[in-house]
Amino acid sequence: RxxxxxxxxxxNVPEGATVAFNCTYSNSASQSFFWYRQDCRKEPKLLMSVxxxxxxxxxxxxxxNRASQYISLLIRDSKLSDSATYLCVVSLRSYQLTFGKxxxxxxxx
Amino acid sequence: xxxxxxxxRYQVTQFGKPVTLSCSQTLNHNVMYWYQxxxxxxxxxxxxxxxxxxNNEADTPDxxxxxxxxxxxxxxxxxxxxLGDAAMYLCATSNLQGxxxxxxxxxxxxxx
Numbered sequence: 571r572x573x574x575x576x577x578x579x580x581x582n583v584p585e586g587a588t589v590a591f592n593c594t595y596s597n598s599a600s601q602s603f604f605w606y607r608q609d610c611r612k613e614p615k616l617l618m619s620v621x622x623x624x625x626x627x628x629x630x631x632x633x634x635n636r637a638s639q640y641i642s643l644l645i646r647d648s649k650l651s652d653s654a655t656y657l658c659v660v661s662l663r664s665y666q667l668t669f670g671k672x673x674x675x676x677x678x679x
Numbered sequence: 680x681x682x683x684x685x686x687x688r689y690q691v692t693q694f695g696k697p698v699t700l701s702c703s704q705t706l707n708h709n710v711m712y713w714y715q716x717x718x719x720x721x722x723x724x725x726x727x728x729x730x731x732x733x734n735n736e737a738d739t740p741d742x743x744x745x746x747x748x749x750x751x752x753x754x755x756x757x758x759x760x761x762l763g764d765a766a767m768y769l770c771a772t773s774n775l776q777g778x779x780x781x782x783x784x785x786x787x788x789x790x791x
Contacts, residue, residue: 574721600778611784613769614722657721665710665729665777669721 573597574670582676587648591673593641593658602661605643607654608672614657617643633671635662648677682706685770685783692790694761700786702770708779711753713745714769716785722769728753729775751777760790 583589595603597677603620617627620632620641631644641658658670683704692698702711709730714722727737728747735754742764744756768784 611767611787613785615782618778621746661777665773665775665780666724666727667780668724671719671721 573661574658574666576656577669577673578671579673580676581673583648583679584678585648585650587677588644588646589648589675590645591643591656591658591675593643593670595639595658595660595668596643597660597662598636598639600639600660600662603641604659604661604667605630605632605660606657606669608657609654614669615657617656618633645675648675650677650679653677680762683770683772683781683783685768687786688784690786690788692757692788694762694790697766698757698760698788700757700768700770700788702753702755702783703751704772704781704783705751705768705779706772706779707731707748707750708772708781709775710765710773711747712771712773713743713753713755714771716767717765720762725755756790760788762790769776 572623574595605617606614607617608614620634622634624633629646633642653676655672655674660668711723713725716722725739733755746754767785767787769785773780
């Protein structure tokens, strides 16, 4: 089983749609969880950290379920500028990140 | 602005010809990382420096080496690049607690 697995995508959605990404991780001892965004041919950039209580940042909501080892990202009111690959990232030790392959999102006018 | 800088952005090298990629940082972070990312794949950690302590991932080929002469600079040396080594190479830094994780803009390596 891969350490971090994500929906393969691609997700093609119209502007204004709500889209959800899912991610599962294999190591129950994982400590920290993140969503990163990566534009084509660019470096990954931190979108948001994910906490057990759930957290929201504008149109983005992240959830963590430790019992199910499951992480989600919800994007409401999609914009064209949200088109990117979204990487689920898990940290077992404080300074080492394990990335999922990412899910590609295309928001269509 | 404090940042992580990688040079060059694009590098073309010949099959078998040694190549060095560079990374510098102004964040004064203790930890520096090198990742390899192939098309449609996850970034894969090759190794990291925890201060001066070098930590190699178990599955990183011997063809890949790294040097960190001081806090600010870190180099990735590929001794004999093969066609399969064509990828984006990402440098990242963080503090000892793993906070402030920052990526450079990457070097895209082409092997011809």
